[in-house]
Amino acid sequence: MARTDAIVLGAGIVGTSTALQLARRGLGVALVDLRPPGQETSYGNAGIIEGNTVFPPAFPASLARLLRIALKRAPEANYHLRHLPVAVPWLAAFFAASRPQRLVETAHVMRPLFAQALPEHEALMADAGAGGYLRRDGWLKLYRSDAAFAALGSELELAAEFGIACRPLDPDGARALEPHLGQVFRHAVHWPGAASVSNPLAVTKAYAARLAKRGGVILTGNARSLHRADGHWRIETAEGPLDAPEVVLALGPFAPELLAPLGIRLPLGIKRGYHLHFRARGNAALTRPVVDIENGYCLAPMEQGIRLTTGAEFAARTAPPTPVQFGRLLPAARALFPLAEPVEATPWMGCRPCFADSRPVIGRAPGHPGLWLAYGHGHWGLTLGPATGRLLADMITGATPFCDPAPYGAERFKQ
Numbered sequence: 274m275a276r277t278d279a280i281v282l283g284a285g286i287v288g289t290s291t292a293l294q295l296a297r298r299g300l301g302v303a304l305v306d307l308r309p310p311g312q313e314t315s316y317g318n319a320g321i322i323e324g325n326t327v328f329p330p331a332f333p334a335s336l337a338r339l340l341r342i343a344l345k346r347a348p349e350a351n352y353h354l355r356h357l358p359v360a361v362p363w364l365a366a367f368f369a370a371s372r373p374q375r376l377v378e379t380a381h382v383m384r385p386l387f388a389q390a391l392p393e394h395e396a397l398m399a400d401a402g403a404g405g406y407l408r409r410d411g412w413l414k415l416y417r418s419d420a421a422f423a424a425l426g427s428e429l430e431l432a433a434e435f436g437i438a439c440r441p442l443d444p445d446g447a448r449a450l451e452p453h454l455g456q457v458f459r460h461a462v463h464w465p466g467a468a469s470v471s472n473p474l475a476v477t478k479a480y481a482a483r484l485a486k487r488g489g490v491i492l493t494g495n496a497r498s499l500h501r502a503d504g505h506w507r508i509e510t511a512e513g514p515l516d517a518p519e520v521v522l523a524l525g526p527f528a529p530e531l532l533a534p535l536g537i538r539l540p541l542g543i544k545r546g547y548h549l550h551f552r553a554r555g556n557a558a559l560t561r562p563v564v565d566i567e568n569g570y571c572l573a574p575m576e577q578g579i580r581l582t583t584g585a586e587f588a589a590r591t592a593p594p595t596p597v598q599f600g601r602l603l604p605a606a607r608a609l610f611p612l613a614e615p616v617e618a619t620p621w622m623g624c625r626p627c628f629a630d631s632r633p634v635i636g637r638a639p640g641h642p643g644l645w646l647a648y649g650h651g652h653w654g655l656t657l658g659p660a661t662g663r664l665l666a667d668m669i670t671g672a673t674p675f676c677d678p679a680p681y682g683a684e685r686f687k688q
């Protein structure tokens with residue numbers, strides 16, 4: 274029987290980073306997935322390492338915005354009517370978590386992870402020779418109305434309290450950073466401490482390649498075959514069965530299907546998102562990700578072109594793609610930046626795995642010794658993958674965790 278120290282199930286950015294962090298501590302590690310590393314949600318994100326994050330996304334406060342979403346006219350969100358019965362309990366919890374005091378609590382609870390986000394990526398990139406993908410020039414948030422900018426007050430105050438750098442700019446100040454932005458916004462905020470990558474898939478692949486060089490193995494296998502045998506966890510792989518005392522489940526939006534047979538049912542929601550690459554007109558260029566806040570999309574420069582990513586779509590993970598948001602937001606995006614023709618005929622779709630309290634689950638699986646959970650990173654899986662891996666590696670090896678893991682535990686859902 275083949276045996277290793279730890280098996281990581283799921284080779285997205287979260288699982289791959291965790292496997293590499295464990296290997297860096299000297300553990301024997303097997304990374305197991307149905308597909309090669311980085312091919313699902315971690316493939317197509319906007320590439321932003323958002324260590325600057327203060328507040329999580331919140332339920333729309335304005336009735337006009339809610340109505341626009343309900344009428345399916347909003348560029349920032351879409352939903353499938355038949356999915357609403359599933360989504361409503363999650364939305365109710367999200368509504369409760371969006372109260373101002375809860376947002377402040379979440380900001381405090383998440384701060385230690387965000388503070389460690391970029392340093393851990395830098396450490397893994399240095400190890401993996403992937404530093405060439407990293408840009409340290411922040412990101413830019415744009416506000417078309419005075420009201421949207423004014424609503425930022427408490428976020429900027431808390432950022433100052435946390436010591437996070439941010440620079441409110443007028444349109445000319447923003448165009449000094451990104452000269453090809455159109456005259457469609459009234460305010461901007463540059464968050465210089467954020468970073469971004471030019472190819473999220475390549476980063477995950479580089480971490481996986483480094484894992485292999487450190488003696489880890491990357492195997493094809495189905496997480497559904499996980500079971501207890503001879504006092505260990507056992508997984509069936511294409512190379513045969515493999516045992517380990519510790520298993521990390523990092524299956525992102527796919528986690529609930531595997532956890533349900535183990536009796537673990539945590540209230541994960543899905544926010545689907547799409548991307549499409551565009552060429553830029555003439556000599557237009559973008560050097561860092563730019564977000565059009567009121568329209569809820571991001572333009573991020575990637576190796577493949579300018580990647581336009583959409584906001585949330587509330588729909589079943591397996592329902593056919595409905596990329597209707599592009600039609601609603603493209604006029605605004607084209608007014609903001611001179612986008613030429615799309616690079617691909619069909620948009621890519623991914624599923625953000627989201628808990629309503631905007632915290633991931635990182636820690637022990639209740640009632641299953643040796644089983645660890647690392648999923649539900651929502652809008653921040655790329656950002657938090659390496660910091661999550663570091664925290665789990667601390668816990669699994671018995672080191673002092675770099676921050677208190679309690680707020681991220683699965684147990685919080687029992688309260």
Ligand SMILES: Cc1cc2nc3c(=O)[nH]c(=O)nc-3n(C[C@H](O)[C@H](O)[C@H](O)COP(=O)(O)OP(=O)(O)OC[C@H]3O[C@@H](n4cnc5c(N)ncnc54)[C@H](O)[C@@H]3O)c2cc1C
Pocket residue numbers: 282283284285286287288305306307308309310311312313314315316317318319320321322323494495496497523524525526527545546547548582583622623624625626647648649650651652653654655656657
């Ligand atoms: C449009 C969009 C933009 C985004 N932008 C950003 C951003 O700028 N910054 C940021 O930090 N985050 C961003 N995100 C979020 C981020 O992409 C996700 O949080 C992250 O990719 C989740 O990673 P993961 O490793 O948990 O999941 P995944 O990448 O989905 O990995 C899960 C893995 O599990 C595997 N798997 C599934 N079933 C099985 C099985 N039965 N057996 C074995 N393996 C299995 C899959 O093949 C997959 O490789 C964005 C997301 C979207 C959709």
